[in-house]
Amino acid sequence: SVAEQLTPVLKESKFKECGRITPEEFIAAGDHLVHHCPTWSWAAGDETKAKSYLPKDKQFLITKNVPCLRRCKQMEFSGVERIVEDVEGEEGWVTHDTEGDEDESNENPSEMTLDNSKIDEIRAKNESQNADNNSNDEDDEGEAMDMEDFEESGMLDNVDPSVAIIQPVEKKNPITSESDDSIVHTRTYDLHIVYNKYYQTPHLFLIGYDKDENRKLLTVEEMFEDVSQDNAKKTVTMEQHPHLGPSMLAVHPCRHSDLMKKFIQIAEEGGNELSVHSYLIIFLKFVQSVIPTINYDYSQNITI
Amino acid sequence: MSDKNKVFQYVQLKSVVSPDFWYKLAETKLNIEKLNENSKNIFGSFTNFNSQNCVVNLDCTAFNSHFKPRINSFHCHGTLLNRNTIESFKDSDKAELLKKEGEQLIDNIVNGLCLEDPTLLVPFILLSYADLKKYNFYYWFAFPASIDPVFYENSTPQKLVDVFPQQDIANFNDTYRNFEDQRLVSFFLCNEKLEIKLLKDLIRCDNLEGNLKEVDLNLTYFSFSDPSEYENPAWPLRNFVFMLLKLCPNLIGKQIKVISVRQDSKRTLTPSLIFTLDLQAVKINEKDEIKWTGWERNNQGKLLPKMSSMGESMDPEKLSDHFS
The missing domain is CATH 3.40.140.100 (Ubiquitin-like modifier-activating enzyme ATG7 C-terminal domain)
Known part of the structure; x- marks a missing residue:
């Protein structure tokens, strides 16, 4: 954005004071995250879009194929959400009681009690989606060519005995109800943490795939199903990824520094001092309230 | 031993292409390559860290001049053949492309390049056609290998x-x-x-x-x-x-x-x-006696290209719906 271009790079640390970080602090916190959570790594992105105030190889952070076993939208039907934060009189962030229940839910699907009308709604939606998929194969609008048209004779002439045929493992989706219609597809997300120069905070981008359908890219509406409904389309919108190009879901950073400041204060009141190194680990912790069903890795428990 | 005489078999690589790859391909096609159909060197990577499905990943960094894969990932060396029309995509001689890439591999082996940079042992071909009106990308990967020797x-x-x-x-x-x-x-x-x-x-x-x-x-x-x-x-x-x-x-x-x-x-x-x-x-x-193999099969095991629809993240019209 223009505002971002005109904002000077933050040089002095504003971490304690305002909850904001400099690019150097972003790098330090990123190195710390990568060290403690090996599923995260630095990425360079498109070199023509690289930011000069960040090292070439450390433009942003990425973790791939994070499982998302169920839809946030469904979780909220069971009413496990509560409002915990009310940041300075503004509309509060909504969080969910998700602690520990990811594992339990695998063994105990009945925990996800949906009332019948909701089940019907989802079932109807699944059916109509399936119908779409069957009739149009890959493209919703039916504009794409039929891939079978590309079949060629002669390509199978070379028999190759050295190819291992791997049967796709039929992994039972843990969240299925008795009826086959309401199988919840497992999705995977790629998460990206970008440095936002204007807000001087991390900026989370995410993009999702349907794991059960050959890693097909989710539609925007589908991705919004995995965002806490109070944040969907408000704090979470489609935004162009500054290092890659295409648009992805992004958690708007306007409130990050305030929340971070709050965390620092709470820690101080408890006699602890938060180090700027832990910034991203804390950040991921509070962002979890926006995307409660996406199980990304954070290995450290921060006690506040 | 009961396993004696079991043919040694390999799991084929599987391509996974990120949306930002197609975004960059479209950008390059519109601004730089235009109607140029020359082949272009690109990069992919594979990893042995917590890996699944023998995947070769491609993203927008495939076009970077200094390609550096993520930690614990390794280069794959690709030849991008982006065709201007769906017909020329379809009519490309797949066997000939495979043979050409395979012979390049042999040259790299024989002249010692693969000893200096062993990742050259993982070449690939990406044959593609970009329908930029509908943001549909048709593509087909090949990972060339000689059928013989079987052992x-x-x-x-x-x-x-x-x-x-x-x-x-x-x-x-x-x-x-x-x-x-x-x-x-x-x-x-x-x-x-x-x-x-x-x-x-x-x-x-x-x-x-x-x-x-x-x-x-x-x-x-x-x-x-x-x-x-x-x-x-x-x-x-x-x-x-x-x-x-x-x-x-x-x-x-x-x-x-x-x-x-x-x-x-x-x-x-x-x-x-x-x-x-x-x-x-x-x-x-x-x-010249070598038979080459390596075109990727789709999920049904058929030798067919794949297609990605990127309208959701690239079509300005569709995107504007979500900003409103």
Whole structure:
């Protein structure tokens, strides 16, 4: 954005004071995250879009194929959400009681009690989606060519005995109800943490795939199903990824520094001092309230 | 042994293309290449860290001039052939493209380039057509490999942790993971203490008869970073063995041990395997006799291209719906 271009790079640390970080602090916190959570790594992105105030190889952070076993939208039907934060009189962030229940839910699907009308709604939606998929194969609008048209004779002439045929493992989706219609597809997300120069905070981008359908890219509406409904389309919108190009879901950073400041204060009141190194680990912790069903890795428990 | 005479088999690589790759391809096509149909060198990568499905990943960094894969990932060297029309995409001679790329691989092996940069053993072709009106991308990957030689597996694979002492594995893992130029540990050798030996230091392309002549094959492990999580190794081993047979005629008729280096999510080498290959009955074909294989199959196992619809993240019209 223009505002971002005109904002000077933050040089002095504003971490304690305002909850904001400099690019150097972003790098330090990123190195710390990568060290403690090996599923995260630095990425360079498109070199023509690289930011000069960040090292070439450390433009942003990425973790791939994070499982998302169920839809946030469904979780909220069971009413496990509560409002915990009310940041300075503004509309509060909504969080969910998700602690520990990811594992339990695998063994105990009945925990996800949906009332019948909701089940019907989802079932109807699944059916109509399936119908779409069957009739149009890959493209919703039916504009794409039929891939079978590309079949060629002669390509199978070379028999190759050295190819291992791997049967796709039929992994039972843990969240299925008795009826086959309401199988919840497992999705995977790629998460990206970008440095936002204007807000001087991390900026989370995410993009999702349907794991059960050959890693097909989710539609925007589908991705919004995995965002806490109070944040969907408000704090979470489609935004162009500054290092890659295409648009992805992004958690708007306007409130990050305030929340971070709050965390620092709470820690101080408890006699602890938060180090700027832990910034991203804390950040991921509070962002979890926006995307409660996406199980990304954070290995450290921060006690506040 | 019951497993005797079991043909040694590899799991084919599978392409996974990120949306930002198509975004960059479209940008390059519109602003730079325009109607140019010349082939272009691009990069992909594979990883043996917590890997699934033997995947080769492509994203927008494929077009970077200085390609650096993520940590514990390795270069794949691609030739992008982006066609201007769906007809020329369809009519491209797939067998000829494969042969051309395969012969390039042989040249790189014979002139020693693959010893200097072993990741050149993982080439690919990406044949594509971009329908930029509808943001549909048609594409087909090939990972070239010579069908011959076919050879046999002498025993079931062993686990690395069952064969080597813990301390040797820990030392190896430390050196391996922190190797400055990751490309050199894509394919390499190990001695009986799991010390890394580089291909370029042990094999020469100007004295084939002398290659690995003095080496005790019982104490030598041909090693590679394996993106497979299955009992079979992934495709890249195929070209490695092909190169070894081409450059080290001493190996023909012998048995070799291969370490498939695999890391789990905690970066330990617990999933790593050791294969024993019987190279007795191998036949080395001349360049023009070689039959090439490698076009990717779709999920139904058919030899067909794939298509990605990127309207949702690229079409300004669709995107504006979500901003309103």
